[in-house]
Amino acid sequence: MTEARVGGTVRIVGSGLLGASVGLGLRAHGVDVVVTDASRTAARLAVEYGAGRPPAETDAPALIVVAVPPDAIAEVVAAELAAFPDAIVTDVASVKSAPLAELAASGADLSRYVGSHPLAGRERGGPISARADLFLGRPWVVCTRSELGRARVSAVEALALDLGAIPVEMDAAVHDESVALVSHTPQLVSTLMARRLGGATDAALGLAGGGVRDVTRIASSDPALWVQILSANAATVASILRAYRGDLDEVIGALENIDEPGSRRSLAETLAGGNAGVARLPGKHGQDRRFASVVVLIDDRPGQLGRLFAELGELGVNIEDFRMEHSPGAQIGIAELAVVPEVLARTVEDLTARGWRIAG
Amino acid sequence: MTEARVGGTVRIVGSGLLGASVGLGLRAHGVDVVVTDASRTAARLAVEYGAGRPPAETDAPALIVVAVPPDAIAEVVAAELAAFPDAIVTDVASVKSAPLAELAASGADLSRYVGSHPLAGRERGGPISARADLFLGRPWVVCTRSELGRARVSAVEALALDLGAIPVEMDAAVHDESVALVSHTPQLVSTLMARRLGGATDAALGLAGGGVRDVTRIASSDPALWVQILSANAATVASILRAYRGDLDEVIGALENIDEPGSRRSLAETLAGGNAGVARLPGKHGQDRRFASVVVLIDDRPGQLGRLFAELGELGVNIEDFRMEHSPGAQIGIAELAVVPEVLARTVEDLTARGWRIAG
The missing domain is CATH 1.10.3660.10 (6-phosphogluconate dehydrogenase C-terminal like domain)
Incomplete structure (x- = not known):
């Protein structure tokens, strides 16, 4: 267990996919996590899944993570700021300016609010889809404002780092x-x-x-x-x-x-x-000019992809990207591998020698 | 070598990706293939790649495949119909009505023209990208018209079948x-x-x-x-x-x-x-409700995907779809596997037991 960067108790409000995943990730570092939700069933489920413990009268969280739907962010953040006057409060909603403006209008103590947004998530929601690794390697935007002290921004960045994400500081409007x-x-x-x-x-x-x-x-x-x-x-x-x-x-x-x-x-x-x-899109992807593409035909039965990748491993070929496609009615799949151009010819030759059918 | 359904000599006009791939596929069945191109270099390259032989004075093709860019289809088809009065002529362009109208206006003998369109191809062009298997399992639209005899339509469907494609009859306008x-x-x-x-x-x-x-x-x-x-x-x-x-x-x-x-x-x-x-989109794809998704974290080095797929093969899990994603700067990839829902729990459990990190 790696020691956590966040200190003290973390309170999570909203135990859906994001909230429960934050809880699971922090629990893996041994952090004391309190998890709550407007829905008692959802909160209980998140506790059962190991995302944290139920709240207690004596809780004095150092950091509060609000993980409720965008429409409810401002109201819940304001309530948390008021209820816990020593806590730093963040949220994980995918919009940042409107909740901030709403909060400011409500007269909340904004000096303790640091909005954030992890670029993670899946189509499925709810605590049962939550994973400690959900944020691994993903950007996590932390919204800086001129009036915010470095310590408060760092507290939220510590949260991101504990969860394996990459903190990216950004103004709410720019975000x-x-x-x-x-x-x-x-x-x-x-x-x-x-x-x-x-x-x-x-x-x-x-x-x-x-x-x-x-x-x-x-x-x-x-x-x-x-x-x-x-x-x-x-x-x-x-x-x-x-x-x-x-x-x-x-x-x-x-x-x-x-x-x-x-x-x-x-x-x-x-x-x-x-x-x-x-x-202009960065990273390892299909349209990336840095990679060449090899298309392999795969029979639609168990173990074929396994055999292909095992053999690519034996050949020492690193697969930069992978895409699979089926035509309706076909008993064959098409696997498109992206490799660095230097190994393209050798990969095609070696796979062909091993009996793989390489398509155009 | 499987015996070909197409009979006699096949003449291919245009030796780019599609033309050369048709040639390679037919040569694999032992068909006599003539390949030509407005560019001598492209034609010579296609011959060198094994897509067919150069034309001879005595050629009497039974079937002509015009594989030139859409703009040139009508002109080239008309020229081929005139030059080979006993041949059936098809083309493989991805638009069908405009060339047909242009041909009709030119006074060409439309009774021997059967337009077609294989739904295949890649971003890369040219004979060097050609593959005998390019059309395998893909739909190949064959454009029927009331005045066309069944035999002529069948000749083009035989071509599609020889190349492993699935013939789909369709009116040019509907196509x-x-x-x-x-x-x-x-x-x-x-x-x-x-x-x-x-x-x-x-x-x-x-x-x-x-x-x-x-x-x-x-x-x-x-x-x-x-x-x-x-x-x-x-x-x-x-x-x-x-x-x-x-x-x-x-x-x-x-x-x-x-x-x-x-x-x-x-x-x-x-x-x-x-x-x-x-x-409404048919087939095996990410959004398909018939499949459940498992997200596995993969270190960015050779052999990891191989190990994953080899172990999935050992577990007897059939992978219905696969998608890989990298975040910029991350030393980790995210592999999303689609499996039938029945094996989801077992797959997650078995992979976890083997030390794989499963994300949300």
Whole structure:
């Protein structure tokens, strides 16, 4: 057990996926964790899962983590600040400016509030989905403000570090603009595309490939949660969507007048702009130019992927990214491996020699 | 070697990714394949790669496969129909109505033309990316028309079957409407989202997670090819985009007036519509409700994925889908496995017992 950076008792308000995961992660370091929830059932479940203990009269938490839905953040944070006048209070909501403004308007003691946002979570919610490792390797935004002392910011960064996350200091407004662009707008773009599939014929859906599946995957997210997120960042998201609509209008105009001079060039420039935009995303991913791709055909039965990866391990090939795809009705899967270009030729050759079918 | 369904010599015009892959696949069945290209270099390369032999004066192909860019289809098909009056001619372009109309206008002998479209391909082009297995398990649309005899349609279906694809008969207009919805519109939606990232700050991009990456992955596609595809299906794509814009306007309106009655409800309905749309996509994929998900943490070094899959093989667990993700700067990868719900608990338990860290 590694010693925790956070000191004293940590009180968690809201025992859903995020709250219970924070509790599990801190308990793994031996921290005294109190877990509570407006729903007694949820609170009891989180305690049973080992996320912490029930509150006691004598509790004097040093740090309070508010992990309730975005709509309830300001009210709950204000109540916690008032109830525990010595505690630092943070929250983990995915919007930061609106709750802060609401808190300020309520006259709460903001000097002890440090908003934060771990970029983690899954589509499934509730304490039963919670994991101590949920935040491992993820960015955890900690919202700095000029009036906040370093010690208070550090207390929340200690929490992030204890949970294996990477603290990223950011102003609340900058945070909200950032997630509006890289999270909230993509959510709506995906949702609106998926909505068009509602009226599709089965014949059309039968031709769906990996592209449309990727574009619409996050459209399966929870509407109730997303209404709260989008409502709390409405103006910023609307402004990005207006710019998106401007580009969309240009594309529609070009398509409607495709034989006019300039239309094809306008489409080409839009597509090239997309190339440039996606190339800016950091990290190890499919479109990353640093990696080459090998496509291996896999029979749809147990152990085949195991054999493939065991052999790649024997060959000493590090897999940078991996993607699997099935065509409906096919007894074969397509596994796309990303490797550094230096080992591409050798990987293809060695896998072929071992009897794997490499596709284009 | 399995005996081929196609009979006689097959002539392939255009030795890029698709043409050369058709050649390689047919050569694997021992079919006599002639391969040609407007570029002598490309043709020679395809021959060297084993996709076929160069043309000879005495060639009398039974089937001709035109695999040139969409813009050139009609002209090349017309030339082939005229040069080989006994051959059936097909093409593999991803748009079907415009080339057909252009051909009809040119006075070509349409009774021997059967358009087709294999739903296969990769971002990379050229004969060096070609693979005999490119079409395995993929749908291959064969465009029927009332005046076409069954024998001519069957000849193209035999080609698809020889290459391991699944023939799907469809009217050209229905094909174009279908791919407008499941391929061309998602391409533009993804491109337009990616374009917004062009002006993003590094701080914002650092918060990018799996969602925006999925939405924008296909935005890295080749602009030159896509201008041709979109131009040849412009009216249909424009009409879907106008409906998309209608929904987008509603979302922007709701966000701009988020405190007005009905705005949140409108957002919720849009998000629920996205849920319903994405649920209609067939096949084995992340959002598929038939599968449960297990997230395993993987150290970023060779052999780890191999060990994981080897052990899953030993446990007899079939992996239905797989997705891998890295956070920037993290020395750890996150592998998400999809399994049938029946084996979920056992898989988590057995992997944990073997020392794997399972995340939420």
